[in-house]
Amino acid sequence: MSFHIFKYSFKSLIKDKMSLFWMLCFPLILATFFNLAFANVMSNEVFNPVKIAIVTDHTMPLGLEKAMNESNLFNISHTTEAEAKDLLSNRAITGYIKNTDGLELVIFRSGLNQSISKVFLDNFVQISATIYNIIDGNPQLIQMGFLEDISFNESFIEEVPLSSAMNIIVVYYFALLAMTCLFSAVAGSYAISIIQANQSPLAARLNVAPTHKLKAFLSVISATICFQFMSVIIAITYISKFLNVDFGDRIIHIGVLCLVGCFTGTMFGSLFGLLTKFKSEIKDMLVSNIVMVMCFLSGLMVIQVKYFIQEKAPIIAYINPANLITDGLYALYYYDTFDRYFLNLGLLASLGVIFCTSTILILRRQKYASI
């Protein structure tokens, strides 16, 4: 009998166009949008030489251009000032340098490339000032050959290597997977409405059947989890194979986390459906909106929200299933160790178990004398 209910619940999920859309197609569509929109974002963080023009109307200080070339920071062109203005208005260059009364940098708006150019020029002017000051204080230094063996470009920086997996955009996809897992809450809440005899005619029919209520409930729930896990797998495959987003190679761990996520999501939905008494339409809307809010807090819309919550309100981060899934996937992707992953997995599973036991406890002895 259990298998019978399981089979038909699964079939009805597959045939329900709405659930197919929300649970399967919507995440895929969203992933495609992410991919299209963010395709270029990361490449902008990579450093490209700053395009800068040198105005040829006045002579530049000696050695400036040589220093610029040596720094490998710039892509220099020479033009007249009028031409440079045109180029700048069209943002073809970052800025241009002119030398009327002292060096001057003309830019369109402030920004990093502009700042780099400015700091470089500042540096050039500053070194002149420094040398002047030093010689001013101690003129014998020139005779001692001090200027010959000094260097201005020594590096004092040592880089500590970091994980190469620094792509912040993947967090969007992680939050998306969290959303996919948790959307099973809608189906979970629906499952309750076909178990509680006072909520739908189908449930009333099911209740008079000689199947144990718990058995029936668990069958419906497992069908939901299976269906949801299937769509998660489709989503993962789509994102990693078709959109070529690199999730790392711990695919089994990802799978386990998502499966637990589906379980917790479904149980959350059932508990919600059990505790509230609304029309099914309103219930669906509420559940899916709550899930969306959870996903928002885990960074689905604005990534920094996740970090913000984690820093300022860690408690919310630890009880929010969406964040637990997102954070678990993030830990897998970014960290070499598994500690944080297992912490998230454990918390998520315990949330699921709490939801599940409360649901069963509430559901257990409900009998209907009349409806």
Added chain:
Amino acid sequence: MQASKLFCKIIPRKFLTVFLIYTIIFVGLSILFSDRGLTQMEDVFELSKVKISVINDDNTQLSNGLESYIKSISRPVEIKRDEESIKDALFFRQTEFIVTIPKGFQNDFISADQPKVKTMYVPDSVSSQYAIRLIDNYLNTARLYILAHPEMSLEEVHEKVITDISTEVNVSFINRFNAHDTSLSNLKGYFNFLSYILIAMLISMVGRIMLIFNNKDIKMRNYCAPISIKSYNIQLILSNLSMALIIWLIFVVLAFVINKNTFNQTGALLFIVNSFVLTVLCLSISFLVATFATKNSIDPIGNCLSLGLSFLGGSFVPQALLSDTLRTLGTFNPIFWYIKVNDTIADLTSITQATLQPIIHGILVQLAFAIALFAIALVIIKQKRYAHK
């Protein structure tokens, strides 16, 4: 006026909650966006100050001097010192550059060893290049002074270095009057984001109301009422329009409540005009959707359209960061034009015919889209009416 009256009765009963939910979410997000400085994508472009965190283990004259210099010229970010917090902060770009000044740095520096500060940063990023330059600048100059004047105290060296380093080249902006103004870019952010909310909300509200009116039985009942079909349709269209206008008005007022002191700015009026055109456009889109959507499919369609159009149009990600293909495809996306006009307004240098031209052009394109979509909707409605007979 019966149709309008009916319309007015339906709205508060069915859609006040929809409206409130959307508005609350939107306002919350907008406040978050503008106050918390969470618009990181934009930061990479707008701000010259790199977020640097300094961990000073040495605590000597030289290292303190370096620390205070870095903090004065960047946006210092305090972070917790455990490894996990550091790594997280870097990943989420909370800080972009972490400098650790090791113990004994000053001693090594004076004894002409090659001391190094340890740095962690996002590989190959622009901001790190900038930060490296700042640090090397300071240390190179300090070293020069120490070599030339070994008798000088480090405090004096720091002062000298700071005076030298504060010699700067002049920077001027090419004829712009709001070069340092971030409030206008906040306003731009608000209006760009508005496109998503408006489509989602109008499709959800107009679409559903029209579905009620398009119900076959109700329609047949209404058509046999002593009111001409023409007047009936005009009433419906006007009611929808006035509802959209009220929503638009609320959001415009909210814009200036959230971003205070921006109303009197030159661009503000243009933003308002542009968002008005957007409202009309969204109304056309919702009208079109309502002609073929059913009760069950309206949410999916609305979600896909609102997310799709605004994602691909650049409401969330700045248009400059979109790929070339998307920017070409954007020609066919009315929202893309809306965002483009907003961006142009925010960058406006002066109001002349030449600078206004791209704005007017963009607005006209949006209007053309609105008219075209509306016309298609009307054709479908007409076709359906004959199909009923």
